[in-house]
Amino acid sequence: xxxxxxxxxxxxxxxxxxxxxxxxxxxxxxxxxxxxxxxxxxxxxxxxxxxxxxxxxxxxxxxxxxxxxxxxxxxxxxxxxxxxxxxxxxxxxxxxxxxxxxxxxxxxxxxxxxxxxxxxxxxxxxxxxxxxxxxxxxxxxxxxxxxxxxxxxxxxxxxxxxxxxxxxxxxxxxxxxxxxxxxxxxxxxxxxxxxxxxxxxxxxxxxxxxxxxxxxxxxxxxxxxxxxxxxxxxxxxxxxxxxxxxxxxxxxxxxxxxxxxxxxxxxxxxxxxxxxxxxxxxxxxxxxxxxxxxx
Ligand SMILES: C[S@@+](CC[C@H](N)C(=O)[O-])C[C@H]1O[C@@H](n2cnc3c(N)ncnc32)[C@H](O)[C@@H]1O
Numbered sequence: 001x002x003x004x005x006x007x008x009x010x011x012x013x014x015x016x017x018x019x020x021x022x023x024x025x026x027x028x029x030x031x032x033x034x035x036x037x038x039x040x041x042x043x044x045x046x047x048x049x050x051x052x053x054x055x056x057x058x059x060x061x062x063x064x065x066x067x068x069x070x071x072x073x074x075x076x077x078x079x080x081x082x083x084x085x086x087x088x089x090x091x092x093x094x095x096x097x098x099x100x101x102x103x104x105x106x107x108x109x110x111x112x113x114x115x116x117x118x119x120x121x122x123x124x125x126x127x128x129x130x131x132x133x134x135x136x137x138x139x140x141x142x143x144x145x146x147x148x149x150x151x152x153x154x155x156x157x158x159x160x161x162x163x164x165x166x167x168x169x170x171x172x173x174x175x176x177x178x179x180x181x182x183x184x185x186x187x188x189x190x191x192x193x194x195x196x197x198x199x200x201x202x203x204x205x206x207x208x209x210x211x212x213x214x215x216x217x218x219x220x221x222x223x224x225x226x227x228x229x230x231x232x233x234x235x236x237x238x239x240x241x242x243x244x245x246x247x248x249x250x251x252x253x254x255x256x257x258x259x260x261x262x263x264x265x266x267x268x269x270x271x272x273x274x275x276x277x278x279x280x281x282x283x284x285x286x287x288x289x290x291x292x293x294x295x
Pocket of ligand 1: 006007008028029030031032033034035036051052053054057077078079080100101102103104105127219220
C-alpha cells in the first residue's frame with residue numbers, strides 16, 4: 001500500500017508551526033509524515049515527536065522520516081491523551097503542536113478500513129484498530145433517534161431521519177455488514193430528485209459515522225486543552241480542519257484562550273489554500289488553518 005498523501009497548506013503550516021529553529025515539535029496527526037518531513041528537512045536542529053492513533057500511519061511515517069530518524073521519536077496514541085502519552089519532562093517545553101485533522105488519503109484509499117463509500121468493505125472506520133467502537137456496531141446497535149441525530153449533527157444531512165428509518169428497518173431482517181449495503185440504503189432513503197445535487201448521497205452519512213466512531217470532536221476539544229498546557233511560552237498550536245464543526249471548535253477555543261490571556265490568535269481569519277493548491281489537491285479545497293501563540 002502506498003501512502004501518497006499530499007500535505008495540505010504545507011508552506012503555511014511551517015510558517016505558523018515553527019518559531020524556534022532548535023525547538024521540540026509535536027506532530028499530533030503524523031499520518032504518513034508529510035508535514036513532519038518538511039519540518040525536519042527545513043530545520044536541521046529541530047526535534048520531533050510524531051504521534052498518530054493509527055499504527056499503519058506510523059509505520060509509513062517511519063519510512064518517510066528515516067533520513068531524520070535521529071531527531072524523531074514515534075508515539076502511538078490519541079492526541080486527546082496528549083498530557084499522558086508524552087514524557088512529563090516535555091510538558092510546558094514544546095515549541096509547537098500541529099493538528100492536521102481527519103483521515104489520511106491512505107486510510108480512505110485502503111478499502112479494508114471501511115472509510116470510503118466508493119469501495120465495498122466491512123463497516124469499520126476506526127482510525128485506531130484497537131478501539132472497540134466500529135461503524136458496524138453503531139449502525140446495528142444504536143437507536144433510530146441516536147442515528148438520526150448523529151447524521152443531522154455531524155453530517156448536516158437533511159434526510160437524516162429517513163436514512164435512520166431505512167437503516168433500522170433493514171437491520172431487522174439482517175445486520176448491515178458492509179459499506180456497499182449502507183450506500184444502497186442511503187440511496188433508497190433519499191428521494192431521487194434530491195440525489196441529483198450535493199455530491200455523492202452517502203458523503204454526509206459517512207462523514208457523520210466517521211466522526212462518531214472516532215469521537216473526533218470530543219478528541220479535538222480534549223487535545224486542544226492538553227496542547228495549551230504542553231507548549232512553552234511563545235509556542236504555537238496549529239489546527240488544519242476540513243469541515244465547519246472542527247473549524248468552529250478551533251475558532252472558539254482560540255478565542256476563549258485569548259480572553260483568558262493564555263496568548264494570542266495569530267490568524268484573524270482562517271488561512272485557506274491558494275488556487276494552485278486547490279487545482280492540484282482536491283482534499284485541500286475545504287482546508288482551514290488557524291494558529292495560536294502561547295504567552
Ligand atoms: C490528515 S492525516 C495527517 C497527514 C499528515 N499531516 C501529512 O502531511 O502526511 C490525519 C492523521 O491523523 C490521525 N488522527 C486523527 N485523529 C487523531 C487523534 N485523535 N489522535 C491521534 N491521531 C489522530 C489519523 O490517523 C491520520 O493518520
